[in-house]
Amino acid sequence: MAAARPGNDGIRGERHGQAPVPLSVLDLATVGAGLTATQALRATGELARRVERRGYHRFWVAEHHSMPGVASSSPAVLLGHLAALTERIRLGSGGVMLPNHPPLVIAEQFGTLEALAPGRVDLGLGRAPGTDGPTAAALRRGRADGAEEFPQQVAELVRFLDDDFPDAHPYARIHAVPGPVQGTVPGGVQSPARPPVWLLGSSGFSAELAGRLGLPFAFAHHFSAANTVPALELYRQSFRPSEVLDAPYALIGAPAFAADDAREAHRQVLTGALSMIRLRTGRPGLVPTPEEAEAYPFSEVEKDFLDGWLANVVYGTPDKVRDGLDALVKRTGADELMLTTTAHTPEARLRSYELIADSYGMPTE
Numbered sequence: 001m002a003a004a005r006p007g008n009d010g011i012r013g014e015r016h017g018q019a020p021v022p023l024s025v026l027d028l029a030t031v032g033a034g035l036t037a038t039q040a041l042r043a044t045g046e047l048a049r050r051v052e053r054r055g056y057h058r059f060w061v062a063e064h065h066s067m068p069g070v071a072s073s074s075p076a077v078l079l080g081h082l083a084a085l086t087e088r089i090r091l092g093s094g095g096v097m098l099p100n101h102p103p104l105v106i107a108e109q110f111g112t113l114e115a116l117a118p119g120r121v122d123l124g125l126g127r128a129p130g131t132d133g134p135t136a137a138a139l140r141r142g143r144a145d146g147a148e149e150f151p152q153q154v155a156e157l158v159r160f161l162d163d164d165f166p167d168a169h170p171y172a173r174i175h176a177v178p179g180p181v182q183g184t185v186p187g188g189v190q191s192p193a194r195p196p197v198w199l200l201g202s203s204g205f206s207a208e209l210a211g212r213l214g215l216p217f218a219f220a221h222h223f224s225a226a227n228t229v230p231a232l233e234l235y236r237q238s239f240r241p242s243e244v245l246d247a248p249y250a251l252i253g254a255p256a257f258a259a260d261d262a263r264e265a266h267r268q269v270l271t272g273a274l275s276m277i278r279l280r281t282g283r284p285g286l287v288p289t290p291e292e293a294e295a296y297p298f299s300e301v302e303k304d305f306l307d308g309w310l311a312n313v314v315y316g317t318p319d320k321v322r323d324g325l326d327a328l329v330k331r332t333g334a335d336e337l338m339l340t341t342t343a344h345t346p347e348a349r350l351r352s353y354e355l356i357a358d359s360y361g362m363p364t365e
Contacts, residue, residue: 016055017361026340029071043346052089054357060094066135076109083117092122107160107176121195207235214242221252251336258355272342318359
């Protein structure tokens with residue numbers, strides 16, 4: 001495992017306290033039953049402020065659509081709000097589903113974010129739709145599926161971010177603004193700078209592509225745990241040094257939940273499991289209460305799914321979660337952990353991140 005070290009590339013993080021690697025946060029602005037999207041989004045803002053003070057390195061939000069329990073359908077809009085609420089923590093997309101959007105639009109959105117929060121913005125890109133088939137068709141109306149064209153879309157987006165299409169290219173006179181076309185300020189600093197591009201994935205496709213392009217890689221361990229180690233190995237084997245990164249750098253999304261006692265941790269984690277079962281059986285909804293999740297009559301098939309799901313979540317008392325996260329880093333060699341937590345209430349999520357920070361002796365301010 002590469003030693004976690006800060007760098008001036010905007011990619012490598014810095015660990016705090018006794019954490020084995022930098023710790024970060026992936027938040028979906030989840031909406032619990034009986035709560036509103038307004039409350040969920042306000043809670044995401046408060047969470048970003050609190051984890052910034054506790055030494056978490058970055059805070060990402062993810063693009064999902066047509067899911068009542070997830071309020072992060074517009075990452076760029078939400079990130080602009082978070083930029084106004086925070087000062088130091090890196091902010092980014094985990095991720096923007098690039099086939100849903102023209103690359104120029106994403107270059108403009110994230111150029112704007114970089115201008116609003118200089119040196120703090122990450123652009124994470126995925127190739128899945130972030131939703132079901134009919135919703136994907138609505139998002140991509142009149143366009144091809146796009147997933148197979150993902151490498152070309154990434155290349156086009158990077159060209160817009162760098163403003164370096166060849167003279168003969170049909171887009172040579174098109175500029176993403178804010179962006180490099182606006183030149184530099186005294187001292188030779190480009191304004192705004194170009195946000196680092198990350199590739200996201202849950203299989204080997206994006207792992208290999210990220211390696212070949214010399215980009216940092218984020219793997220969705222939280223819902224594709226069986227593929228984590230093979231994907232990271234493929235990424236490292238495929239890696240070619242680039243202008244942005246001289247060695248592989250990989251983070252993984254790690255589902256984790258800490259509570260003051262083990263029973264409460266299990267009750268809260270159960271709400272996320274039931275949400276996922278409903279989503280995968282075509283019944284998406286708000287995140288249920290712990291009471292509803294405990295009383296739910298799981299079928300035998302659902303019980304099998306539940307057992308597999310819970311086996312991949314690191315949950316329990318703070319000491320147990322710390323041990324589980326340490327073991328996950330040792331097993332995968334991840335350079336950074338991006339913790340993700342689903343619970344019914346914002347208070348439970350926030351308490352979990354505080355307890356994990358406490359267990360590692362991370363900063364209190």
